[in-house]
Amino acid sequence: MRKIGIISISLILLLVLIYVLVRPNPEIVSVTLTSETAETTYTDNDSIRVFNHAIRTVKKVRGAVDVGPPTYRMNVTYADTEVVRFSLYLDFKTKSGFLIKDSNSEKMLKLKDRSSKELTDLLSKD
Template sequence: MKKFSILSFSLIILLILLFVLVRPTQKIVSVYLASETTEITYTDRESLQIFEDAIRTVKKVRGSVDVGEPTYRMTVTYANSKVAGFSLYMDFKTKDGFLIKASNSEKMLDLRNKNSVELADLLSKEKED
């Protein structure tokens, strides 16, 4: 009986790990950014990959936040036609950034350093053009 319980528990843990590690990620088909002075739409695979990686790897920050106007309002459209809204806050000098999901405006989603730098570099190109 004990062996059965241990085996069952191990199987459940394995299935949970497989689900977490192998779960399909939604593909982004477009990202629309709007600020007071700029409107940008990204549809190229390279740019979309930067946004996918950034969104997929955010770190939820404990507590609630109260911040000012975002650098950009961001609308993400997925392949299944689902649309998600975010506020993107980016400091172009330090290349630090975070997101706030429109559906949960009190929770900050911190961008990982690598993703924040890639996103800042991508957006800086648009600011120069």
């Protein structure tokens, strides 16, 4: 009887793990950036790829943050019409940056170096 319980729990844990690993990621359809002077919406595949990679590879920074106004307000629209809002902070000289998700404004999400560089390069074109 105990063996069946252990096998059942193991099977459930395995199924949960498989679901977490293979569940589809929501598809980004557009990203709108708003600065003090302009608003730009990105819908092309290359730009979406850059934003998608940046969002998916952030590293959570420990502790609470207290920062000034962001470089950009960023609205990410997914295929299921969900809109997620972020504050995007970029330093164009050092090509570094971080995100703060509006729904969790006390946590900073540091952009990986590659993502920061790609974003600053993309945004410098405009």
